[in-house]
Amino acid sequence: MTRRSFLLSTSFAAQAIPQTPSLHLRARSRKTGVAVMETLVWKPRETAIIICDMWDNHYCQSSARRVDLIAPHLNAVVAKARGLHVEIIHAPSGTMDVYADLPQRKKMQQAKMVKPPVPIANWCYLDEKAEGPLPVDDQTEPCDDAVVGEKVRRYSRQNKAIQMNPEDGISDSGQEIYNYFQQQGTRNVVLMGVHLNMCVLGRSFGIRQMTRLGKNVLLARDLIDSMYDPRQKPYVTHEKGTELLVEHVERHWCASILGDDLTRLG
Numbered sequence: 001m002t003r004r005s006f007l008l009s010t011s012f013a014a015q016a017i018p019q020t021p022s023l024h025l026r027a028r029s030r031k032t033g034v035a036v037m038e039t040l041v042w043k044p045r046e047t048a049i050i051i052c053d054m055w056d057n058h059y060c061q062s063s064a065r066r067v068d069l070i071a072p073h074l075n076a077v078v079a080k081a082r083g084l085h086v087e088i089i090h091a092p093s094g095t096m097d098v099y100a101d102l103p104q105r106k107k108m109q110q111a112k113m114v115k116p117p118v119p120i121a122n123w124c125y126l127d128e129k130a131e132g133p134l135p136v137d138d139q140t141e142p143c144d145d146a147v148v149g150e151k152v153r154r155y156s157r158q159n160k161a162i163q164m165n166p167e168d169g170i171s172d173s174g175q176e177i178y179n180y181f182q183q184q185g186t187r188n189v190v191l192m193g194v195h196l197n198m199c200v201l202g203r204s205f206g207i208r209q210m211t212r213l214g215k216n217v218l219l220a221r222d223l224i225d226s227m228y229d230p231r232q233k234p235y236v237t238h239e240k241g242t243e244l245l246v247e248h249v250e251r252h253w254c255a256s257i258l259g260d261d262l263t264r265l266g
Contacts, residue, residue, distance in 0.1 A: 022264045025218070027255035028247060035250070042188045042216075044265045048087035048181060049078060049220075050210075052193030052200050054162055055092055055155030060143035062238075064154075066225045067194060071161035073259070074192060074223045080263035082165060087186060091193075091205055092158035093172040099157075104164060108171040111179035116213055120174040124201070124208035131252035135244040136234060138197050142227035144238055174204025178213060188216045190262060192223035196245045200224060207253050221246045221256035 025038045054071060058064040082088050090104070099105040126134065141148060164170065171177050181189075189210050191200050200219070201207050210217050228241035236244070250256050 023218070023257050023261045025255040025257055026221075026250060028251040030251055033247065033251055038255070042265055044081075044084040044086045046186060047188040047190070047265065048089055048184075048186045049081060049190045049192065049262065050089045050091055050177070050205055051078070051158075051162065052091050052191060052203060052206065053093050053195070054159045054193045055095070056157050056159050057154040059149055059151050059154050060145055060227065061149070062144045063194065063225065063227060067159055068161070070194075070223060070225060071159045075162045077220075077223065077259040077262055079163065081265070082167070084263070084265050086262065086265065087184060088165070088168040089177060089180075089205075090158055090162070090164055090168060090170045091172050091177070091203070092155070093199065093203065094153070095155065095157050096170070096172055099170045102164075102170060103166065104168050105170040108169045108173075108176045108180050111176065111183045113175075114179050114182040116175070116178055118212050120178060120204055120209060120213070122204055124204070124206060124212075126201075131248070134197055135248050136197065136226070136228045136236075136241045137232040138227055140232050141229050142195075142198075142232075144229040144231070172203075172205070174206075174209050177205045181215070186215075188218075190218045190220055190257070192220040192259065194225045195227040196224045196242065196249070197226050197228070201249070201253075207249065211253055217254040219246065219249050219254055219256040220259045220262070223259045 023040045023042060025040055027036050028034065054067055078088055169180060191207050193200060199206060207217055226242040226245050228238055230237055246256055
């Protein structure tokens with residue numbers, strides 16, 4: 001699978017307007033990993049934000065606390081982007097029953113079925129031939145709690161600090177989201193939320209799948225967290241582990257931006 005690199009993609013280059021830059025992209029050379037900064041303008045009405053798995057709790061309590069810290073800033077960015085007519089999709093996976101009767105949920109279900117150009121997988125696993133191994137060990141133990149508790153579900157809905165507006169959508173289905181994007185003419189997708197090395201990359205609506213579906217994808221690198229325990233390789237801080245994962249995404253999948261860039265589209 002060849003990544004849709006901002007450094008190589010003519011479709012992105014065609015949209016760039018150097019005189020009025022809005023998005024400040026950071027991409028990386030796949031060969032060398034060297035970072036390159038670029039600027040780009042996206043039309044807000046062709047752009048959507050997907051908020052991935054920003055739950056109200058988690059078995060890893062350190063992760064849950066970081067989500068609580070991220071959520072207010074994420075909500076502020078989303079509110080401003082919404083005001084610019086960027087589509088907002090809330091995707092707290094596994095909690096759709098809570099939202100079943102809401103119009104934001106029903107409109108996603110009611111979008112006409114569209115056959116995708118490639119299959120939409122329930123989970124897009126890491127493909128070492130396409131992207132190489134992740135830079136951190138998230139298999140031995142991904143949770144950085146001092147004492148890791150039982151891996152049971154503790155979440156029930158999206159974090160309460162993130163507002164859901166009437167014009168938003170709610171779905172954890174890649175097919176539903178793709179249907180809706182095709183209906184709305186959505187070409188550009190920004191992913192934010194948790195966890196970068198797991199759900200943000202792997203979900204049916206995540207970076208790997210949206211890239212394979214031909215969408216122009218960006219990662220909001222300051223509005224994410226990872227599942228990484230510094231007691232595992234490469235034995236760096238949690239924050240540094242997350243930075244390494246962002247670099248992995250920038251090198252193999254898509255460029256990244258800061259969330260505040262989404263408040264200046266247009």
